[in-house]
Amino acid sequence: MDDVGDVLAANARYYQAFEAADLDAMSAAWERSDRVTCTHPGWGSLRGWGEVASSFAALFQGAGVQFVLTRPTAVVVGDAAWVSVDENLLGEQAGVTVATLNLFVRGDAGWRQVGHHGSVVHVPADL
Amino acid sequence: MDDVGDVLAANARYYQAFEAADLDAMSAAWERSDRVTCTHPGWGSLRGWGEVASSFAALFQGAGVQFVLTRPTAVVVGDAAWVSVDENLLGEQAGVTVATLNLFVRGDAGWRQVGHHGSVVHVPADL
Numbered sequence: 001m002d003d004v005g006d007v008l009a010a011n012a013r014y015y016q017a018f019e020a021a022d023l024d025a026m027s028a029a030w031e032r033s034d035r036v037t038c039t040h041p042g043w044g045s046l047r048g049w050g051e052v053a054s055s056f057a058a059l060f061q062g063a064g065v066q067f068v069l070t071r072p073t074a075v076v077v078g079d080a081a082w083v084s085v086d087e088n089l090l091g092e093q094a095g096v097t098v099a100t101l102n103l104f105v106r107g108d109a110g111w112r113q114v115g116h117h118g119s120v121v122h123v124p125a126d127l
Numbered sequence: 128m129d130d131v132g133d134v135l136a137a138n139a140r141y142y143q144a145f146e147a148a149d150l151d152a153m154s155a156a157w158e159r160s161d162r163v164t165c166t167h168p169g170w171g172s173l174r175g176w177g178e179v180a181s182s183f184a185a186l187f188q189g190a191g192v193q194f195v196l197t198r199p200t201a202v203v204v205g206d207a208a209w210v211s212v213d214e215n216l217l218g219e220q221a222g223v224t225v226a227t228l229n230l231f232v233r234g235d236a237g238w239r240q241v242g243h244h245g246s247v248v249h250v251p252a253d254l
Contacts, residue, residue, distance in 0.1 A: 035202045037211040037228065042249035045211050045226040047200065073174065075162045075241075077232050080207035082242060084164040084172050099172040101164065101228060101244040105204050114202075115209060117228040119246030122169035 003076040010104050010111035011074070011083045015067050021060035027053060031105060031112035039117040041098055066090040079106040087118065097121040130203040137231050137238035138201070138210045142194050148187035154180060158232060158239035166244040168225055193217040206233040214245065224248040 010029065017025035030036060032049040039045045040059070046052050072085040080103070087098040103115030137156065144152035157163060159176040166172045167186070173179050199212040207230070214225040230242030 037200075037209075039211075039226045039228065039244075039246060041246060043226070044224070044248045045198075045213065045228075047211065071172075073164075077207040078205035080204040082164075082230055084166075084174065084242075086172065097171070099166045099170070099244075101166065101172075101230075101242060103209055103228075103230075115211075115228060117166075117226075117244040117246065119166060119168060119244065121171045 003081070004074045007074040007076060007081040007083060007104055007111055008072060010113065011072065011085065011102055014102065014113055014116070015069060015087075018056075019064070019066055021064060023053070023057055023060060026056050029113050031107065031114050033114075036114045037117075038115070039119075041118050041120045045117075063092055065093070080104070081106075081111065082115075086121075130208070131201045134201040134203055134208040134210060134231055134238055135199060137240065138199065138212065138229055141229065141240055141243070142196060142214075145183075146191070146193055148191060150180070150184055150187060153183050156240050158234065158241050160241075163241045164244075165242070166246075168245050168247045172244075190219055192220070207231070208233075208238065209242075213248075 013029040017029050034048045036049050036052055037047050038052040046055055068088040070086045074083045083102040085100050087100050089096045098118040099121050100118040104111045105114045140156040144156050161175045163176050163179055164174050165179040173182055195215040197213045201210045210229040212227050214227050216223045225245040226248050227245040231238045232241045
């Protein structure tokens with residue numbers, strides 16, 4: 001069993017859903033429960049699938065986002081896992097890197113996302 | 128067994144060590160392994176205890192920090208757990224809130240921290 005590979009595949013589903021602005025796919029990628037949490041860059045932490053789903057519905061109304069993901073590492077502890085990854089944005093936000101921590105829990109239907117926390121990596125203004 | 132209480136106690140040890148600028152206490156609170164990850168607000172993600180420890184050693188040279196923690200919630204999945212919490216800063220950075228996700232893993236010595244991700248909650252400039 002390749003747990004790390006399965007977790008990285010679950011992580012990829014999050015970004016594929018985001019790039020496609022596909023709320024159904026995002027909903028399938030997440031555990032739709034009260035215990036999920038999501039913190040977009042600069043936002044307060046959202047708690048529970050209702051708040052998290054609403055945030056994606058709103059974000060998907062805006063300009064599309066494309067990511068180049070770098071330095072993904074997955075760690076599995078039993079039925080829980082985390083992925084640390086850098087999101088390098090393309091398009092209107094090209095040059096921005098978002099340091100990210102994604103959480104996953106394994107249930108009957110496989111790995112589902114339960115957490116996302118992204119924050120912009122600051123670069124000195126003169127670079 | 129009160130797993131949630133134990134995880135919240137482990138979470139409290141992180142903040143006690145931070146407020147005391149006590150690197151030994153911070154070292155005792157963390158799992159000192161390659162798989163830990165830490166993302167301070169605006170920083171890139173640090174990986175492994177060596178990088179994480181160095182960051183705290185550097186941060187502890189600066190002005191002290193005090194936190195008022197709000198909205199802590201802990202979720203336990205087997206031997207892994209996460210805490211979502213808001214850090215409200217006092218002192219020089221009063222008025223700043225850092226949305227935070229902390230990760231913990233249970234080993235022979237109890238719950239040890241394996242992840243921290245904090246990001247400043249942005250407030251419109253005219254507030």
